Structure formats: C-alpha cells, structure tokens
Amino acid sequence: MDSYSKTGSFFKKRQENKWLLVFESLLTGLITGLLITVFRLSITQVKNGCAALYPLIKNTGFIGGCLALTVLALVGLFIGFIITKHPMIKGGGVAQIEGVFMQKLQFSPMLELPLKFIGGVLGIGLGLSMGREGPSVQLGAYVGDAAERIGERSFTERVCLITAGAAAGLSATFNAPFAAIVFALEDLHKHLSPLLLACVMAGSFAGDFTASAFLGSGPIFRFFPTVTYPLAQFAWLVGLGMFVALVGHGFKQSIYSFQRLYTLLHIPQILRPVIPFVLSLPIGLWYTYASGGGSGLIKALTENSFPLTSLLMILVVKLLFTGISAGSGAIGGIFVPLLACGAAGGAVYAKVLVHLGFLQPDQMTNMILFGMGACFTTVIKAPMTAIVIVLETSGALPQLSGLVLTCLTAYLTASFIGSQAHDHILLEQILESEHYISAQTEHGKKSGPQLYELPIGLEAPAALKKICEIDWPNKCRIVGIIHGEKEAIPDGTTVLYPGDKLIIVAEDDDTGRLLGKITALTT
Structure with a gap:
C-alpha cells in the first residue's frame, strides 16, 4: 500500500507542477544567461590580453618566449590536475549530459561548475582550438541540476530542468534561441513532449534574452552572402x-x-x-x-x-x-x-x-x-x-x-x-572509464519510486503491441499514456502506437539499469 501511496503522490504532483516547472525553467534560463554572459566576457578579456602580449613576446625574443611557455605549461598542468580529479568537466560536456539523462552519470554542480567555468575561460581564452559552446551547455545543465535538487523531483522534472539549462547555455553563447531548442530536442533527447518543449523554450528564450541585454543581439558571425545560390x-x-x-x-x-x-x-x-x-x-x-x-x-x-x-x-x-x-x-x-x-x-x-x-x-x-x-x-x-x-x-x-x-x-x-x-x-x-564505475557506485543507486515519461519510437519493440503483450521489467507500472493532446489511464489491452508517450512509475535499487531496460522497449 505504501508503494501505491507514493505512486499516487508522484502522479498528483506531476499534474500540479507543470506550470511551476515551466516557470522554474524560465528562472534557470535567466541565471544561465547571466552566467554565460560573464563567461563570454571573461574569455574575451583573456583573448584580448593574449593578443596584446603577442607583439611583446616577439620583441623580447628568447626570454619572453621561454617565460610565456612556462606560464602556459603551468596553466596546462592546472587544467590537467582538475580534469583528473573531476573527469566530468573534461571536454565540452554534451556527452556527460546524455549520461546523466541515462542515470549512469551524476553531476556535482557546486564543485564542478566553478572548475568548468575557470577551465573553459583559460583554455578557450589562451588559444586552444576549442569553442565556448560545449562548456556553456554544461554550465547551463549545472544550473538546471542545482535547481532540480530543491525539493523532491521526479525523473521527468529533473530532465526538463537540466535540458532547459543546457538550451539556455547554447542560446546565450550563440545568440541562437531557436537553434538551442532544436539542439535540445534532436541531439540531447531525439523526441518531443509538450512539457519538455515548453521548458526548453522557456530556458532558451531566457538565456538569449539575458545575454542579448548585456552583449547585444543578432548573428554572432555577421556575414551575409550578397547573392543567392543559383x-x-x-x-x-x-x-x-x-x-x-x-x-x-x-x-x-x-x-x-x-x-x-x-x-x-x-x-x-x-x-x-x-x-x-x-x-x-x-x-x-x-x-x-x-x-x-x-x-x-x-x-x-x-x-x-x-x-x-x-x-x-x-x-x-x-x-x-x-x-x-x-x-x-x-x-x-x-x-x-x-x-x-x-x-x-x-x-x-x-x-x-x-x-x-x-x-x-x-x-x-x-x-x-x-x-x-x-x-x-x-x-x-x-x-x-x-x-x-x-x-x-x-x-x-x-x-x-x-x-x-x-x-x-x-x-x-x-x-x-x-x-x-x-x-x-x-x-x-x-562509461568505460574508471570514473563511470565510481559514479555508478556513489550516485547511481537511488531507491524510491521514479516517474518517467518516455516516447514510443517508430521501430520500438513495444510499438503496435498491447501493453499485456510486452515483457516489462519488474517494479514498474504504466500509470498513464499520452496520445496527441489526450492523456488517459491505460489497461492491459491498450495498444501502444509510435509517438505515444508512456508515464511510468518504477522503483529499483539501480535506477540507471531499470531505465535502460525500459528505454530498450520504447526506443
């Protein structure tokens, strides 16, 4: 009975929290927009400093070159140290976000966010062949992850807030709110749900609005072909x-x-x-x-x-x-x-x-x-x-x-x-690295019911079958199905069509493993 009570509580919260979640996504986007504005300005300052020092290094010859190389080597050593201690901040960050959505990786935003920020400013500002968009996306995801830790959240709510933050990061760094929405839905998720779309749109708008207020709007590359291609x-x-x-x-x-x-x-x-x-x-x-x-x-x-x-x-x-x-x-x-x-x-x-x-x-x-x-x-x-x-x-x-x-x-x-x-x-x-093993051990095991909202893919094993004909994992129940704009409570004879979205309540000691089993049936 206790399990069904928790399920009912989660399902009721889902109905009540939709508008609140969109509002939280908007706030996440605003905070992310401010963060990315500072990030972009910091990178610009470091770049301008390097550009000003290049002529000086040339004029000072060997001594100036050796001093500059020593400083760069020390910065590289610092970056190597922090990515060794905190592998989740390596590279851009999009792959890490996908791992978090799979519940196989876990963010630690309070510690990793400032390290990602500093490392990104140093690496991009000092001339590595790397861009600011990856760190911006992960920084936004960290903001969303921090927001979702306030209160008890379902899996769907966590995903929506993290995705809203990631979209806001890309939108703010590229001045491209629509591209951020498409990126979030095509690359991060590869599916669309009304709630996810609303959260992503709110975050993307807020991120672009905030960054544009401080840095200006319009295309960042600012080149316009003068003739149409024949x-x-x-x-x-x-x-x-x-x-x-x-x-x-x-x-x-x-x-x-x-x-x-x-x-x-x-x-x-x-x-x-x-x-x-x-x-x-x-x-x-x-x-x-x-x-x-x-x-x-x-x-x-x-x-x-x-x-x-x-x-x-x-x-x-x-x-x-x-x-x-x-x-x-x-x-x-x-x-x-x-x-x-x-x-x-x-x-x-x-x-x-x-x-x-x-x-x-x-x-x-x-x-x-x-x-x-x-x-x-x-x-x-x-x-x-x-x-x-x-x-x-x-x-x-x-x-x-x-x-x-x-x-x-x-x-x-x-x-x-x-x-x-x-x-x-x-x-x-x-996922093949030692870090994945430790993350799974430390963070991947969560008890208690989790609420998932998963789409049925065109060639999914569950597509065009009745619910009773599918071998679902233990400890999971389908409590709702969304077909178009309608949401209903299914039974065993309900046929699942491509594009339908299942609302599933599941409970397991290893949520990442259970989510993998469910998505294998619906993807």
Missing part, C-alpha cells in the same frame, strides 16, 4: 556535401587519433593538456588563423581571398591542432572549431570550382556557409540542428534550400561510411 548549380552542392563529410570524418578521427597517441606514449592525464597549451603560443604567433576556436577564421574566409595552398594548409593545421587540443581532455567544445573546418573545406571546394570555371567567385561565401552546415551534420549527426544553427548564427536565411541539400548529402555520406556521432563515442569512452 538553382542551376545545385548539383555542385552534392559534391560539396560529400567532400565536407570526409573533412568532418577526418575532424573526428584527428581527435581519436591523438587520444590514442597520448595513451600509446603513456602520457599521464595530468600532463596531456600541457601539450596543446604550449603549442598555442607558436600557433598564435605565426599561424593565427588556426588558433582559438575558429570564429576569426570564419570571418577571415568570408572577407579575404586565400590561395588554394594556403586554404589547404589552414585546414590541415586546424584539424591537427583541434585533435591535439580536444584529444588531451582540455576543457572546451568543438562546435566552433568544426564550423571553422567546414568553412575552410567549403572554401577549398569552391576555390577548385572557380579555378575550373564551374563557379563564379561571388559564390565563395555561400559555399563556406554550406560547408559549415555539412561539417556540423557529419560530426554531430544532427542535420536539423546544423541547418538552424548555421542560419541563425549567420543570418543567411535566403540560402536555406542549398543548405538543406548540402546537409542531407553530408548526412547520407557520413552514414554510408559509418561515421558515428561524436558525442555518442565520447559517452561510450566515459
């Missing part, structure tokens, strides 16, 4: 999508190759970030376009005309330096670097076509834009997010049709060559 030349976009898909696959392989190289050379985790930090000085001094996240490179490609050999060199150095940076585990995302590599790939492809007389030079900017979308599609395997984020960050809405074709081609090419989503591979690496 329909008669759309066939060239198929080749572009295929070529940039190979560039995107090489982008991922660069990261994995350097991960293996660090391991093969038996370099301890604490020392690995030292290598990209030390390399950031010579690259920043003599090969500026390959330094930093890549927004400067994208701007340069759209404003200047580079020889083909220079474009190829920029692309190769950028791919290698990103692999060295991200492969070390340093704190930073890959969205901006991969967009920069896609832009460089698009420029290379367009340069060849212009040289052969198949393309007009004024189409170069369009090809750069399409290349950005194709590379994002290949690396993240989220074509909708790729299309929206490129359009929203560039302001080039008239190029939508060409962008869709290029991203479609890149997606099909990536699937054909077996190129997996980068975040999923990183999550597998995390």
Whole structure:
C-alpha cells in the first residue's frame, strides 16, 4: 500500500507542477544567461590580453618566449590536475549530459561548475582550438541540476530542468534561441513532449534574452552572402556535401587519433593538456588563423581571398591542432572549431570550382556557409540542428534550400561510411572509464519510486503491441499514456502506437539499469 501511496503522490504532483516547472525553467534560463554572459566576457578579456602580449613576446625574443611557455605549461598542468580529479568537466560536456539523462552519470554542480567555468575561460581564452559552446551547455545543465535538487523531483522534472539549462547555455553563447531548442530536442533527447518543449523554450528564450541585454543581439558571425545560390548549380552542392563529410570524418578521427597517441606514449592525464597549451603560443604567433576556436577564421574566409595552398594548409593545421587540443581532455567544445573546418573545406571546394570555371567567385561565401552546415551534420549527426544553427548564427536565411541539400548529402555520406556521432563515442569512452564505475557506485543507486515519461519510437519493440503483450521489467507500472493532446489511464489491452508517450512509475535499487531496460522497449 505504501508503494501505491507514493505512486499516487508522484502522479498528483506531476499534474500540479507543470506550470511551476515551466516557470522554474524560465528562472534557470535567466541565471544561465547571466552566467554565460560573464563567461563570454571573461574569455574575451583573456583573448584580448593574449593578443596584446603577442607583439611583446616577439620583441623580447628568447626570454619572453621561454617565460610565456612556462606560464602556459603551468596553466596546462592546472587544467590537467582538475580534469583528473573531476573527469566530468573534461571536454565540452554534451556527452556527460546524455549520461546523466541515462542515470549512469551524476553531476556535482557546486564543485564542478566553478572548475568548468575557470577551465573553459583559460583554455578557450589562451588559444586552444576549442569553442565556448560545449562548456556553456554544461554550465547551463549545472544550473538546471542545482535547481532540480530543491525539493523532491521526479525523473521527468529533473530532465526538463537540466535540458532547459543546457538550451539556455547554447542560446546565450550563440545568440541562437531557436537553434538551442532544436539542439535540445534532436541531439540531447531525439523526441518531443509538450512539457519538455515548453521548458526548453522557456530556458532558451531566457538565456538569449539575458545575454542579448548585456552583449547585444543578432548573428554572432555577421556575414551575409550578397547573392543567392543559383538553382542551376545545385548539383555542385552534392559534391560539396560529400567532400565536407570526409573533412568532418577526418575532424573526428584527428581527435581519436591523438587520444590514442597520448595513451600509446603513456602520457599521464595530468600532463596531456600541457601539450596543446604550449603549442598555442607558436600557433598564435605565426599561424593565427588556426588558433582559438575558429570564429576569426570564419570571418577571415568570408572577407579575404586565400590561395588554394594556403586554404589547404589552414585546414590541415586546424584539424591537427583541434585533435591535439580536444584529444588531451582540455576543457572546451568543438562546435566552433568544426564550423571553422567546414568553412575552410567549403572554401577549398569552391576555390577548385572557380579555378575550373564551374563557379563564379561571388559564390565563395555561400559555399563556406554550406560547408559549415555539412561539417556540423557529419560530426554531430544532427542535420536539423546544423541547418538552424548555421542560419541563425549567420543570418543567411535566403540560402536555406542549398543548405538543406548540402546537409542531407553530408548526412547520407557520413552514414554510408559509418561515421558515428561524436558525442555518442565520447559517452561510450566515459562509461568505460574508471570514473563511470565510481559514479555508478556513489550516485547511481537511488531507491524510491521514479516517474518517467518516455516516447514510443517508430521501430520500438513495444510499438503496435498491447501493453499485456510486452515483457516489462519488474517494479514498474504504466500509470498513464499520452496520445496527441489526450492523456488517459491505460489497461492491459491498450495498444501502444509510435509517438505515444508512456508515464511510468518504477522503483529499483539501480535506477540507471531499470531505465535502460525500459528505454530498450520504447526506443
């Protein structure tokens, strides 16, 4: 009876807390927007400081160079120390969020949030080939995670608040609220529910509103193609999508190759970030376009005309330096670097076509834009997010049709060559590590009923079957089903259709294991 009492309490709370949860998502977005505003301003200050010091280092010669390298090595050692002690803050953070949703990983926001913030500012500001969007997403997720710890929450409520914070982080760092919504639903969840959508929209709006109030609104890349891409030349976009898909696959392989190289050379985790930090000085001094996240490179490609050999060199150095940076585990995302590599790939492809007389030079900017979308599609395997984020960050809405074709081609090419989503591979690496074992032991076991809201996928084992025909795990009950806008209490004869959402109350000592069993039936 006690178990049914708790179930009834959870179900009643779910009905009462919907509007409150959306309001909490709005507050989470506002707090995240303020946090990301400070994060962006801090990175800018560090970048400007480095830019001011580069001429001084050149003028002081050997002594100045040695002093700068020593400082960078110490910073790299500090980053190595904190990511060794707290592996959840490594890299961008999207894979870690997915692990939390699977209940196989656990955040510690009070400790990890400030370390992620500091590590991101140092790594991105000092010139590693990493972007601010990954840390921004995880910082927002930390804010949502901290908010959900206030009071007793169901699994669905925790997911909604963390996702709202993550969407607010991406929205605030890119000035792209719609892209943040699509990213949250396509990459983090791959499904849509009315409650989740409302929370994500609230968080995304609030994050963008707050950041725009302090930093200004509008596209962050601010380049607008002056001419529309001609329909008669759309066939060239198929080749572009295929070529940039190979560039995107090489982008991922660069990261994995350097991960293996660090391991093969038996370099301890604490020392690995030292290598990209030390390399950031010579690259920043003599090969500026390959330094930093890549927004400067994208701007340069759209404003200047580079020889083909220079474009190829920029692309190769950028791919290698990103692999060295991200492969070390340093704190930073890959969205901006991969967009920069896609832009460089698009420029290379367009340069060849212009040289052969198949393309007009004024189409170069369009090809750069399409290349950005194709590379994002290949690396993240989220074509909708790729299309929206490129359009929203560039302001080039008239190029939508060409962008869709290029991203479609890149997606099909990536699937054909077996190129997996980068975040999923990183999550597998995390779950295979010792950290996953300790996290599962310390945080993964939670007793008491948990409320889950899970969609039925098109090819799910449970699809088009009666509830009584499915071998559900022990200690779980289906207490509700949402079909369209209607919510009802099912019985054993109720047929589950693709798109339906199940409301499940489950109780187990290992919630992560139980959730895995349930999602295996519904996904």
